[in-house]
Amino acid sequence: MTRRKFVRKILETWPAAGVVVSALARKASAQKAKLRRFVRAHPMGWYPGPVKPLQDIHKQSKWSG
Amino acid sequence: MKVQCELCPKICLMQPGQSGECRVRINVDGVLRTVVYGYPCSISVDPVEKKPLNHFLPGSVILSLATVGCNLHCKNCQNWEISQANPEDGTAPAEFWPPERLVAACRQLRCPSLAYTYTDPIVYYEYTYDIAKRARQAGIRNVLVTAGYINEPPWRQLLEYVDAANIDLKGITEEFYRDVCSATLKPVQNALVLAKAAGVHVEVTNLIIPTLNDKPEQIRELARWTRANLGAETPLHFSGFYPRYQMRNLPPTSLATLEDARQIGLSEGLNYVYIGNIASKQGQNTYCPACKKLLIERSGYTILQNRLKDGRCPDCSREIQGVWK
Numbered sequence A: 001m002t003r004r005k006f007v008r009k010i011l012e013t014w015p016a017a018g019v020v021v022s023a024l025a026r027k028a029s030a031q032k033a034k035l036r037r038f039v040r041a042h043p044m045g046w047y048p049g050p051v052k053p054l055q056d057i058h059k060q061s062k063w064s065g
Numbered sequence B: 001m002k003v004q005c006e007l008c009p010k011i012c013l014m015q016p017g018q019s020g021e022c023r024v025r026i027n028v029d030g031v032l033r034t035v036v037y038g039y040p041c042s043i044s045v046d047p048v049e050k051k052p053l054n055h056f057l058p059g060s061v062i063l064s065l066a067t068v069g070c071n072l073h074c075k076n077c078q079n080w081e082i083s084q085a086n087p088e089d090g091t092a093p094a095e096f097w098p099p100e101r102l103v104a105a106c107r108q109l110r111c112p113s114l115a116y117t118y119t120d121p122i123v124y125y126e127y128t129y130d131i132a133k134r135a136r137q138a139g140i141r142n143v144l145v146t147a148g149y150i151n152e153p154p155w156r157q158l159l160e161y162v163d164a165a166n167i168d169l170k171g172i173t174e175e176f177y178r179d180v181c182s183a184t185l186k187p188v189q190n191a192l193v194l195a196k197a198a199g200v201h202v203e204v205t206n207l208i209i210p211t212l213n214d215k216p217e218q219i220r221e222l223a224r225w226t227r228a229n230l231g232a233e234t235p236l237h238f239s240g241f242y243p244r245y246q247m248r249n250l251p252p253t254s255l256a257t258l259e260d261a262r263q264i265g266l267s268e269g270l271n272y273v274y275i276g277n278i279a280s281k282q283g284q285n286t287y288c289p290a291c292k293k294l295l296i297e298r299s300g301y302t303i304l305q306n307r308l309k310d311g312r313c314p315d316c317s318r319e320i321q322g323v324w325k
Helices: A003-034 B099-108 B125-137 B152-159 B174-181 B186-197 B216-230 B255-267
Strands: A036-038 B003-005 B025-028 B031-034 B042-047 B061-066 B113-116 B141-146 B164-168 B201-208 B236-240 B273-276 B294-299 B302-306
Touching: A036 B031, B003 B031, B031 B125, B061 B099, B099 B113, B099 B125, B113 B125, B125 B141, B125 B152, B152 B186, B164 B186, B186 B201, B186 B216, B201 B216, B201 B255, B216 B236, B216 B255, B236 B255, B255 B273
Parallel strands: A036 B003, B061 B113, B113 B141, B141 B164, B164 B201, B201 B236, B236 B273
Antiparallel strands: B025 B031, B042 B061, B294 B302
């Protein structure tokens, strides 16, 4: 392919590429709008695992720290 | 709807039903929920020296709690059974303890302070915050034991209710934080500086892991950073590593390495450098930086003698930074 043909091909496909890019940008912006940001979480109100009693709290913990 | 948690620098993006890296903050129908609020997996009365805090109410007991979950995944974690647990698996206990019950227990057990520890209080932020607020109103002091991996706005808000913190500075390179902890260094350094600036009593812990962060030049750089950014009066604890979790291939840290680290810390101008997780005669004691006399003698978590008089050396009257009463 000559350089001239290559440049012509690019110019021919440019509008199509523009359409794809703008569609992708629209999609990304829509997804961004759907995103909700939080710093603080709301308490769930219930525990998702089994609720089991703790060990004797008067004793020193086996965990580090 | 997707949810982004902006509590810590991980900034987890969660699809509905997904949790963040900490395993305890979940996207439920487009709302960020904490599943561990009010459900600690451990509550204990510990000596304050165990946190470790050597300049905060020495010899006192501290009501210490944790929920499961952590935003770091350190390969050497000593508490991985709870820090890396999924709440729904039921491998760790969980009992309902609303904030007011904890504060009441603290009073009943005559603990002058409460510690948020064992895992990382950052991931149970809302629970920590609510307890800390109530505890402060009740005249109880709040202590955080944390990796300090949190974003600045929530950190500043929490610090308003914090009296003391032991913050891990796990290494002094981004590579160490990335490879060993799946985190980054800068936010931790920022958290340390902010805590100090907020007037919180800060002590720093560095766990020395053979071959990974035990080179004298790394220890020197860490001590230098601590002195330059937090001040010479900041206590620094060099802790011994034990093979745990995903790092069972390395030997425990030798006493010699920890003693060398202590000497490096002192030579860099830090006034209080301690050795932890291993028996050490001098490395556990507090000495006056001016006249070098023994001030607080410790054996493990036990105070053998405390010669401080109103927070000062009884021999030369030099002020020793800390919270003594």
